[in-house]
Amino acid sequence: MSNDVRVAVSGDEPALVPYITAGDPSLAATTEYVEALAAGGADVIELGMPFSEPIADGPTIQNAIQRSLEAGTTPERYFELVESLDIDVPIVCMTYYNLLYQYGEGEPGDSDYERLLPFVERAAEAGVSGLIIPDLPVDESDPLRQACDEYGVDLIFIVAPTTTDERLAKMREQVSGFVYVQARLGTTGAQADVSDATHESLTRLAEWEVPKAVGFGVSEGQHATEIVEAGAAGVVAGSVFVDMIAAGEDVPNKLEAKARELKQGALDGAVSSTPEPGK
Amino acid sequence: MSNDVRVAVSGDEPALVPYITAGDPSLAATTEYVEALAAGGADVIELGMPFSEPIADGPTIQNAIQRSLEAGTTPERYFELVESLDIDVPIVCMTYYNLLYQYGEGEPGDSDYERLLPFVERAAEAGVSGLIIPDLPVDESDPLRQACDEYGVDLIFIVAPTTTDERLAKMREQVSGFVYVQARLGTTGAQADVSDATHESLTRLAEWEVPKAVGFGVSEGQHATEIVEAGAAGVVAGSVFVDMIAAGEDVPNKLEAKARELKQGALDGAVSSTPEPGK
C-alpha cells in the first residue's frame, strides 16, 4: 500500500480523489465500496470518520454521517477497518478536530500536541496517509502539524475562494500532501460551469509546489475534464458517491462505474490541456 | 285600580310585593301572571321593564330580562301592557336609568328633568304607580324626583345594609311610596336566617314615616313570617316567581299558590308579632 499522498496526486496523469463516509451503512460495506472505487481508478480515497456535528458538510454527507454513527462507527473501528483494507491506494482520513482531541487518555495539563499524538499515532499505524480536518484552519493547526510530522502523516488544507493572500501565505508554510481547492462558495450539488472558478483559484496557487486537487460539485465526467483543463492535478468528488450509497442498489458496481467515468473525464482533460513544461 | 303604593304597603295587614319581569316569556303571558299574583294576594306588583345591562340583578332575573328582550319587549309595549291590565293592585315599574333617559325625543341642551319627563308622563298615563331605579342612587335622583312629583308617581329607594347614616338622612328627604329594604349584601337565593339582619335594618329606619318592605332571598312562607315578625310592613319576593316562569309548567297556578303561601306567611308573622301601638 502506498501512503505517499503527494505522489499519488501528482503522478503523470490527473488523479481522482473520491470521498465516502466510513461505516455508511456499515463498515463491512465500506470495505467493498473502497475496493470498488480503487478498481474504478481512484488515486487517493478520502474516507470520512463520522463526527456528530459535521459543520463543514452538506446535507448529503451529513445524512451519511448520521447513518454511520447509528451503525456504531467509532474512531477505533474506523482504524481497524483501514488496517484491514487490501488496496493500493492511499487513504486520507477526513474528520473533525474534536475526535482527534478526545482520542487517548488526556491528562490535565497536557499540551494540545500531547492530546493529539495518540490519534495521529494510531492513524499512522493503521495506514492512514493523510488527514483533512475541515474545522481546523491553519491558524489553529500548529500542534497537529507537529504531531503529523512526528508520524509522517500528511496534513491537507483546504483553500477556499474567500481565502485571502495573507492567509495563503500562512497556509503555504503548513501544507503537505496536496492542497484541496474548494472551487466555489457553498457545499455540494452539480455545478453548471466549474472551469472559470477553478482556473482563477489555481492561478493564485500557481507557485505552490504541492499538487492541487479541486472539488465541490463534481458529479460528471465532463466536470472532471473541465477541472483538469483548468490546470488541476486532481479531482475530488464526494456527494455523487454518497448519493449512490444512500440509494443502496447495486452500489459497488455503480461506484466503480462512476469512478471510471470521472477518471476518464480527468484523463480527457489532461489530453486537451496543454501540459506545463516539466510536468 | 288603586295607584297609591304607600297605602297598599301600609295597610292593616302585612303586604306582599312580588316581582316578575314583563315580557318573560311574552307580554301576553305577563298579563296572566300578574293576574295570578293578584289573585294570590299580592298587594303591589313590581313589574320589571327589561334593560340590556341589569347590573343590580342576579343571574335569575338577568336571564328573565334576556328572554324578555328576545321576545321583543320595549318600553312602549311595556306601557301598553300596563294600560291593558285589569287588576286592583298598584304596579311599580322596576328598570334602569338609561331607559328613562332615552324615552322621548331629547334635544341638545335639554336638562335631565326635561329628558325624563316623557317617560314619567307616559308611565303615569299607563297607570304605573311608582318607579324603582336600582342604578339611580339618591345622589343623582333630583331630576327624576322632580319629574315624578309632577305626575304623582312614587320614587322608591332601596336601603342597603351598607348604607351609612349620612346617606340615610339624604334618602329620607327623597323617599316616597315605600322603602325597599335590602336585608343583606348580595343578590338572590334562599337565606337560612333572615330575621336578625332584617331586624337590624328596620331598627335604623324606625323613625321613618313610609312603610318598609323587606326583600332579597325570600322564597318560603317561613321567610315572610320572619320578616314580618322582625317588624316589616311588607315582603318583597322576586326570584322565586321568576324561577317558576323559567320552568314554564303550569305557571299561573304555581305563581298564585306561591303568592298565597308567602302572603299567609306574612300574615302569620303579623299575628305572632306584637303590633306597634297605633298601627
Add this chain to the structure above:
Amino acid sequence: TKFGEYGGQYVPEVLMPAIEELTDAYERYVLDNEDGFMDEFRERLADFGGRPTPIQRADRLSERYDAEVYLKREDLLHGGAHKLNNALGQVLLAKYMGKERIVAETGAGQHGTATAMAAAHLDMPCEIYMGKRDIRRQRPNVFRMRLNGAELNPVTVGRGTLKEAINETMRDWATSVEDTHYVIGSIVGPHPFPRMVRDFHSVIGEEIRAGIEEKTGDLPDSLVACAGGGSNTMGTFHDLVPDEEVSLFAVEAGGDGLIVDDEEGVAPHSASLSTGSEGVLHGARTKLLQDADGQIVESHSVSSGLDYAGVGPELSYLVDEGRVTPVNVDDTAALEGFHRLSRTEGIIPALESAHALAFLEAELGPDADGEHDLGEVIVVNVSGRGDKDLEAVIEETEKRDLDAAPSMEVLYE
C-alpha cells in the same frame, strides 16, 4: 364627580358607601399623596413595571409619512400593555384602604392578567370574572392569571363575554363590598373611577412630554391613541390637554362599518365617540352605542380590547368640547397597520394599538385623503404588544388575503 354633564355615579345603593369610601381614599392617597402613596406607586411602577417606557423614533414610518413619527412604547410595560399602570395603582390603593380582596372583570384577559400580576406582587387575594366563551378563546391569558395565583370565575350567564363578566363582578362586589375592592379596567364606571384610572395612566403623557422635549426641544404637534374604554387614550392625552397647540386624536374601532342594525341590536363597530349618543352605562353617563329605546347594542371590533359599547365620560366631554378629535379606522386597515409596524419597525403591536397606527396611514399614507392636520411631530401610543393577538391576526388576515401580510405556509409544509 362629572365632566360637564358626563360621568356621575349611577350604581346600586349597596355600592354607594364603597364608592364614597373610595372617593375619599382617592382624594387622600392619589391627589394628596397621603402616607407617600403616590411615591410608592411610582416607585413600584418603575421597579416592577419597567417605567419609564421609551419614546422611540420610528425611522421607517417617519420616512413613509414624511414626518417625525415617534412611538410611545407601552408595549414594553410588564405584562405587555399599559394596563398595569391602573391595576397596580388600584391594588396598591386597596391595600392602603385596608381591603383584603380584589375582584376584577376581564374580556380578552388583558386587564385580568394585569390585575392578577399586581395582586400577586402586592400579596392580595384576587378573583377574576371572565365569560366562559372568553375563557376558551383566551387560553394563554387564562394560564397567566392562574399562574399568578388568581382565582378565575367563569361566567356562564348570557353569551359569556365581557358584558356578563362586568355584571357578575358588580354582583360579587355588592356582596363583598366591605372587604373587597373592584378594580375596574378602564376610565369608565362611577366616579371616582374615571378620574382615578386616568391619573394612574397619566404617567404615559408625562413621559411623552419629557421624552419628546428632550428629543425635539418642543411639544409634539399631535398625539394619536386608540380608544375603546379609553384608558390608554386619556393616559396619553391627560398631561397635554392644557397645551392647546397639541392636537389629540382618539382612534376608535370602525369594525366592519359605522352603521348600527337597530333591528338586531348590533353595531358592527365600537366607535362610541364618533357615532354614539348620550346615556348611562355601567355607572356613568357617557356616549354609548344604543338603540332608540336605550338598549345597549352589541359592539364589534377585530380587536377585543376595543370591543365595548361605551367609552370613558371624560373623553365624551373632551370630544364635545372640541379638544379631542374622534376618528376611526376599520378592521382591515387595523390589520394592515399591524403588519406594517411588525414588518418595517420590528415591533408587533397589539391589535388595539394597530388602530392608532392605521390612522397615520389613512391620513398620511400613499393613498391618503388627509382630512386632518397632524403636523410635523406625531406621537403614537403603542398601548400594548401583539403576542396575545397572533392567532387572531393570522386568521383574520387569511380571510382578507392582505398584500401586506406574510405567508405562514412554512407552518403547514
Add this chain to the structure above:
Amino acid sequence: TKFGEYGGQYVPEVLMPAIEELTDAYERYVLDNEDGFMDEFRERLADFGGRPTPIQRADRLSERYDAEVYLKREDLLHGGAHKLNNALGQVLLAKYMGKERIVAETGAGQHGTATAMAAAHLDMPCEIYMGKRDIRRQRPNVFRMRLNGAELNPVTVGRGTLKEAINETMRDWATSVEDTHYVIGSIVGPHPFPRMVRDFHSVIGEEIRAGIEEKTGDLPDSLVACAGGGSNTMGTFHDLVPDEEVSLFAVEAGGDGLIVDDEEGVAPHSASLSTGSEGVLHGARTKLLQDADGQIVESHSVSSGLDYAGVGPELSYLVDEGRVTPVNVDDTAALEGFHRLSRTEGIIPALESAHALAFLEAELGPDADGEHDLGEVIVVNVSGRGDKDLEAVIEETEKRDLDAAPSMEVLYE
C-alpha cells in the same frame, strides 16, 4: 482569541476570512467605538429595546430566604428576553460592515425572534434557519419571525432541531459569506463571537452595578444567572468579574439527573460546566457533553433555551479559574421556581430563568442544604419572560403533580 486554553477559531477555511473581517470590525466599532457605533447601539437599545431594565427588590422572596433578593428584569426587554441586546448589536454591526443580509439559527425561536426584530428595525433582509420539528413546536415564535418580515428556512435533515439548524446556517454562511453576516445567538462559536456577544450583553451587569449601588450603597454579595450557552450569564457577570468579593453562580439545567448514557449518546441534562469535558464544538474549544470518543451527546432540559451540549468558552475558563461557581437544579425544581415567582411576585419567568430562581430555593429555602454562601444581597437575572413557555409548563407540571402549581381545570369545565 482565547480565554486560557478555551475559545479559538475552529471553523472551515471558507469562513475564516469573514471571521477575520468580523474580528477587525469588532475591534474597531465595538472596542474603539469607531463612527460612534457603540453610542448608536446603546441609544437604540434604550429607545427600541427599553433599556435600562429595572432592578427590583423581590419582597416575597426576600422574606422567604431572609435575604435581600433583587431581580434584574431582562424579561422586560423588547421581545421578552435579554436576547435583543446581542441581536441588535450584531445586526447593527453588520450594517456598519456593509453587509446586506442576515442569517441566524434558532432552536426554540427566542434568538430567531430577537434577530428578526432587530433586522426589521434596521431594515436588513433576514433569514432564519429552524428545525422542522421546532417549527411545529414553536408556533407563536414562527408567527413573530414571519410578521417581522424574516424568511424562515425549515431544516429537515436529521432530527430537525437546533443542532441541525446551526449546521445549516453555517452552510448558508459558507455560501454567502461575502455579503452576509451570521448572527450567532450566544457567547459560543469562534472568536470574536464569544467576546462580542458578551460585550453586547454586558450592559446587564453594568446596570446591576449602578442599580444595586443606588439601592443599597454597595455591590451585591452574589449574582445568580442561568447558563445554557451562557449569554445572559456572561452579560450578568462580566462587569463584576474583577470585583472578587462578588460571588458568581452559573445555574445549569440539571434536567432529569446528571448521568450520561454513553450507550445511547444521551445526557439527561445540559450541565456542561458542571459535568462536561474539554473539546471543540461549533468553532470553539470549551466544556462539552460528549462521549468517550468525542461525539457530542444529546442534551436535555425542560427549558429548550438551556438545552445545548456546549457552553461559552469564557465561562469554562472562569469556572476553571474558580471565579464562577457552576451549580445546577433539575427540571422539577425549575418548574417549582417558575410557579413560585409567578404566584408570589407576579412575574412569570422564562423556564431558563426559573433555574436561577430554583437555585435560591435549593440553597436558602425551607428544605435547603445550603452548600454555598450567597451572602445578604443577591441579584438574580430574570433573563426572559415565560409567555413562550406556558403550554410546556402546564404539560410538564401536570405530569409531575406539583403542589406549588395552580389547577387549570377552569379551562376544561
